[in-house]
Amino acid sequence: MAEKAKKSSKLTPTRAENFPEWYQAVVKAADLAEMKHVRGCMVIRPWGLGMWEQIRRRFDEVIGELGVENVYFPLFIPLSYIQKEADHVAGFAKEMAVVTHHRLELDEAGQLVPAAPLNEPVVVRPTSETIIGESMKGWIDSYRDLPMLLNQWANVVRWEMRPRVFLRTTEFLWQEGHTAHETEAGALAESLQMHEVYRELAATWLAIPVIPGEKPASERFPGAERSFTIEAMMQDGKAVQAGTSHFLGQNFAKSADIAFSDRDGGRSLVWTTSWGISTRLVGAVVMVHGDDDGLRVPPLVAPSQVVLVPIARGGEDDARVLEACREMKRELETRSMKPGVTLRVRVDARDRRSVDRRWEWVRKGAPVVIEVGARDLDQGTVSAIRRDDLENRVEISIGDLSAALPALLEDIQASLLAQATTDLERRIRYDVVDLAGFEAHFEEPDAAFVVAPWCSSPECETVAADRWSVSIRCIPFDRAGEAGPCVICGVAGESAVWGRSY
Secondary structure, three states: OOOOOOOOOOOOOOOOOOHHHHHHHHHHHOOOEEEOOOOOOEEEOHHHHHHHHHHHHHHHHHHHHOOOEEEOOOOEEEHHHHHOOHHHHHHHHHHOEEEEEEEEEEOOOOOEEEEEEEEEEEEEOOOOHHHHHHHHHHHOOEHHHOOEEEEEEEEEEOOOOOOEOOOEOOEEEEEEEEEEEOOHHHHHHHHHHHHHHHHHHHHHHOOOOOEEEEOOHHHOOOOOOEEEEEEEEOOOOOEEEEEEEEEEEOHHHHHHOOEEEOOOOOEEEOEEEEEEEEOHHHHHHHHHHOEOOEOOOOHHHOOOOEEEEEOOOOOOHHHHHHHHHHHHHHHHOOOEEEOOEEOOEEEOOOOOOHHHHHHHHHHHOOOEEEEEOHHHHHHOEEEEEEOOOOOOEEEEEHHHHHHHHHHHHHHHHHHHHHHHHHHHHHHOEOOOOOHHHHHHHHOOOOOOOEEEEEOOOHHHHHHHHHHHOOEEEEEEHHHOOOEEEOOOOOOEEEEEEEEOEO
C-alpha cells in the first residue's frame, strides 16, 4: 500500500483571512503564471497555459461544428481605422497602447531613444472590430456571401491601471468571434447562440455555474446595441464577467461601409456581432474552486487528469515500479472520460521525495494523484487521492484502474459543479427590498449578489457605484418580466443582479 497521505500545509493566508492574497498565493503555488518583465503582463507557465489550451480545444470544436472558421489579423491597427468608429474609440481610448516610431537610435549619452516617426501611428490590438470590418468590406459582395462567421485566437493589449494576474492584465489571450449577417434577426440569433455556448462551456467544462443575462446600457461593449453576459460568482462574493456576446447592429457596418447586393437587387448594410472569452477564465477557476490547500482543477480542463507518482526506495524495485507506472499510463490513455476526451495521464518520476511530488500536484489541483510503490504492486491495489476530497482516499484494484478512473473523474467534475452551484444559490440574496437593506448587505466586505429591481435610471447605478462600488452585473434571463420597486429609489423597475466585480 502506498504511504498514507499526510495533511498538507495550508496556504498562507487562507481564504477567510485575506482572499485577494490567498488568490495570489494559489497562482504562485500552482505554478500558473507570474507578473514579470513588463508592468501588468503575465508569463503564463505550462500548467496555466495547459488549462487555457483545454478551454481553447473544446471551444474550437464547438464553433467548428457551428460553421465558424478561424482567421488571423495583424496585431497593429492603423489609427485611421479606429478613428472611423467614434463610439468604439470612446470605450477604449484610455486603454490603448500606441506605436509612434519604427526605429531606435543611440543618443549622445549612449541611450537608446525612439527615432523615425511613423507616417501614421498604429494601435496595438485592443479588439479587432475595426480591422476585421475593413477586410469584410472587401470579402462580402452579395447576400450569397452571408453569413460570414469568423473567429480569431490572439493576444490583445489594454493598458490596465490596476492589474491582477489573469483577471485584469495589460496583455491577455482570448478568442474574438466576428460575424456578418444578412438580417437583423440573423445577427441577434447568432449573439444569443454564442451566449448559450459560453454558458454551457462554463458549466459543463469549467464546472462554474453562471447567471446569464443582458448588460445594462452603461455596461455594454462600446458600439454595441445589446451585450449579453455570463456572470460567475467567486468565493468572496464578487463577480467575474466570464464571457460576453454582442449584437452590434449596423454600427460597424456603417463606419466600414460593409454593404452587399441584397435579394431585391439593391445595396444593404450587413448586421454584425462579436463575442469573446479570455484567460480570465483561468483566474475564475482558481477563485471558484480553489481551497486552502491550493487549486482544484475540473478534470475536463486539467492538463493532466491523473498523475502517477512512483515511490522510489533506492533499491532493485524502483525500475519495476517505474515501468508499472508507465504501463498504467499507456493503458489509461486508451480510455476516455467522455467521447472525444481521452484521459490525460502523467508519470512524475522526478528525483524528489514522493511526498513532495504528491503535494505539489495537490497544490496544482490535479484531479487524481496516485502514488505507486512496490508493496502496492505486490498487493495489486493502489490508493487514489481525489483533489475534491483530500480526506478520503479511494482504493482501486490495479486491474480495475482503467475502468474505474473515467467514472471517478466524471464524479469529481460533477462534485465541483455541485459545490460551486450550492455556494452560488446559498449566497444570492433575493430578500433585499429597499435602500436600507441594500446598504446593510453591501457594508459587508464579502457581500455576494443581490437580485432586486432597478428602475433603469443611471442615477441609481451611480449611487450604488459611488457608495458601495456595486454595479448592475446583468438583467437575468430567468427573472424576465418580474417587476417591483427599485431597491435604490423605489420607482417601479425590473429585476437586476447587483454586485461587486473584478
